[in-house]
Amino acid sequence: MLGCGFADRGFPVNHRAFSGRWPRLRAELGRRSVIGLPFGWLLLFFAVPFLIVLKISVSNAVLAMPPVAPVLIWGHDRILQIHVQFSNYAFVLADRLYVAAFINSLRVAAVTTLLTLLIGYPMAYGISRTPGVWRNVLFMFVALPFFTSFLLRVYAWIGLLGRSGPVNGLLLHLGLIHEPIQLLQTDFAVYLGMVYSYLPFMVLPLYASIEKLDLTLLEAAADLGCRPTRAFFAITLPLTREGIFAGCLLVFIPAVGEYVIPALMGGPDTLMIGRVVWDEFFANRDWPVASALAIVLLVILSGFVFLLQKVQAQAEEAG
Amino acid sequence: MTVNPVQSNGGASGPYVRIDGVTKRFGDFEAVSHVSLDIAQGEIFCLLGGSGCGKTTLLRILAGFETPSAGSIFIDGVDVTAVPPYERPVNMMFQSYALFPHMTVAQNVAFGLRQDGVSKAAAAERVNEMLAMVQLEGYEGRKPHQLSGGQRQRVALARALVKRPKLLLLDEPLGALDKKLRERTQFELVKLQERLGVTFVIVTHDQEEAMTLASRIGVMRSGEILQVGSPTDIYEFPNSRYVADFIGSVNLFDGQLVVDEPDHCRIACAGLGVDIFVDHGVSAAPGAKVSVALRPEKIRLARERPEQRENVVMGSVSGIAYLGDSTRFLVLLEGGTQLQVTRPNFDRHDEHLEDNEVVWACWDAGSPIVVSR
Structure with a gap:
């Protein structure tokens, strides 16, 4: 059943070529499996782990290996017992620390999204307006960071921002500061790392949608008396909305749960949910609470995606 | 209906549009070579030629999208060579129509007026007037993708005319329409032009279209104008082998x-x-x-x-x-x-x-x- 509606729309079949009953059936099967297999893969490796996490989040923490009590138990009387408790959720939602971590994560992700959008839009715009070969070169530069390990690039930033790193050295040399300043383990470093890491995810969808924009529309706007700046807000921005939405989703969602950058570049008071989940899992060995945190995060993000899609649909409707 | 004919504000005796020794080069390629042309007020002037003859480039120079490499453009006695498109008293109907896909028909037509700071109410009135003129009443709320090719063409025309331009440029205005619709629209276009008194400059590769619409035709080839004359002149008295062969x-x-x-x-x-x-x-x-x-x-x-x-x-x-x-x-x-x-x-x-x-x-x-x- 999966994806059959999609297949009907996406793959027009030459009915004369598949007129026999058996070949048509085979073509149908082929079409479905093209969509079905990846979906099956996603289902297996997203849904199953998700269910496991969900199960852990409603169980008890115990001192054992694994450190959770089973949810399903065969009793002595051979009756299946289900041990479910939602106290982990109550604990997570009541604790100020967790709530603060959630809010802080959302804030950092939101600011990161905004910054990448502000930096990425002009970049994508510039690339899409660059003629010929240079466009490919610039495009390569955007994709270039992916050629190196993400972790390696974060460590490079740590080196750059350190007390005796080149950034401090340059500032000292220019006489802007008199002694090395603390750059690492600050909010600034977290934002820097986040914006740096997520920028390509913003630029690529933006580029795709700006590149599609029909330049005649801008000429038409100018012809009707619209100055370039106004034309940008009246024509370019609304018509590249899809790219903006896609870029924001691609940055915002992973940014909320980001663990590595705040852990390596943030200070001890940089409280983000990714780090809290890690601590609960590995330092505290409280799997149920960590799982509950993960589930709450998932619910919040799903809510955001849902909201954004609704806004987008409405915007499309209103035009 | 009160659609006022365009008033000339000077240079009443001279040509309305004067193209004076205009050349446009793209790198080594000369798209338009030393073209000089006078167009009178209220005329329908057709630039006719095969693809790549420079007719569209010349039209884009008139609209202000291209700056001539040499020569100048005068409209109503004013040198507009360096005036950006958004300040020219000229509107254009694009070959692709270039309707804003995210706006309704009414918003598309009102766009030019809103740029001039016309109030919403006044703009709405003018929009209704124009839509009535192109027989699109009741389509105000539609989006361009919900219209047929002929309807889109009329929205584009309404949008280009709503600001009462002195000069309307039309790039292959009927190119995307089927034959029957094209023939009907040709006559509608001429009637509209006569009523409004706007000067039309039309670019086309279709000689039949040029013959039907134009009061004068300029036949172009490789950036040059070979002959300018009435449709009869061009057909009966071509001045070169190329023109004789191209027309009919x-x-x-x-x-x-x-x-x-x-x-x-x-x-x-x-x-x-x-x-x-x-x-x-x-x-x-x-x-x-x-x-x-x-x-x-x-x-x-x-x-x-x-x-x-x-x-x-x-x-x-x-x-x-x-x-x-x-x-x-x-x-x-x-x-x-x-x-x-x-x-x-x-x-x-x-x-x-x-x-x-x-x-x-x-x-x-x-x-x-x-x-x-």
Whole structure:
């Protein structure tokens, strides 16, 4: 059943070529499996782990290996017992620390999204307006960071921002500061790392949608008396909305749960949910609470995606 | 309905649009070469030419999207060469229509007015007026993708006219419409233009469209204007072999001028069998190599030898195409030349010529057009 509606729309079949009953059936099967297999893969490796996490989040923490009590138990009387408790959720939602971590994560992700959008839009715009070969070169530069390990690039930033790193050295040399300043383990470093890491995810969808924009529309706007700046807000921005939405989703969602950058570049008071989940899992060995945190995060993000899609649909409707 | 004709605010006597020695180069390529052209107010001027002849570039220069490499543009006596498109008293209807896909029909039409700071209410009134004029009442809330090609074309026209421009530029305005719709729209466009008095400059590659719409046509080729004149001038008195060949169907003969008197001339054409006799002189050098253009509908066919002495040739029918309103014949002459002849079907029971039948073809001494090669 999966994806059959999609297949009907996406793959027009030459009915004369598949007129026999058996070949048509085979073509149908082929079409479905093209969509079905990846979906099956996603289902297996997203849904199953998700269910496991969900199960852990409603169980008890115990001192054992694994450190959770089973949810399903065969009793002595051979009756299946289900041990479910939602106290982990109550604990997570009541604790100020967790709530603060959630809010802080959302804030950092939101600011990161905004910054990448502000930096990425002009970049994508510039690339899409660059003629010929240079466009490919610039495009390569955007994709270039992916050629190196993400972790390696974060460590490079740590080196750059350190007390005796080149950034401090340059500032000292220019006489802007008199002694090395603390750059690492600050909010600034977290934002820097986040914006740096997520920028390509913003630029690529933006580029795709700006590149599609029909330049005649801008000429038409100018012809009707619209100055370039106004034309940008009246024509370019609304018509590249899809790219903006896609870029924001691609940055915002992973940014909320980001663990590595705040852990390596943030200070001890940089409280983000990714780090809290890690601590609960590995330092505290409280799997149920960590799982509950993960589930709450998932619910919040799903809510955001849902909201954004609704806004987008409405915007499309209103035009 | 109160749509005011455009008022001229100066230079009433001079040409309305003056293109003065305009050249446009893209790198090494010269898209427009030294074009000078005057267009009068209220005229429908057609730039006609094949693809890549520079007609669209010239139109874009008038709109302000391209800056000429040399020369200047005057509109109503004002030099607008350096004026950006958003400050020119000119509007354009794009070939692709370039309707804003995220706006409704009403928003599209109102866009230009809103840029000028016209209030919402006043703009809405003008928009309704324009939509009534192009017969699109009731479509205000539609998006461009919900319209047919013909409706989109009319929205584009309304959007381009709503600001009451002095000059309207139309890039292949009817190119995307099917034949029937195109013919109807052609007449609507002319009527609209007459009512509003806006000067039209139309770019087209379709000679029929140019003939129907234009008061004057400028035929372009490789960046140059070859001939400017009324549709009749261009068709009946082409000034070059290219123009004669480009507009309509034509029989072209290369020949040599053998007699050139003030009241007649003779051109010897190999392959035709006889000299072409023309009832006027051409004042060219004797023995000059010239071309003669002869329109297919100017040639008569007969089974018997006609009585006239000059301009009579014999051949056999080698092809017949019945087109309904007329029939097109191919006549193979003794000298090996093919002659195209068109005969209107006046009568439903016209005598029919058969394939391979021997026929005489003749034409009047006033019909051939002598052009330099």
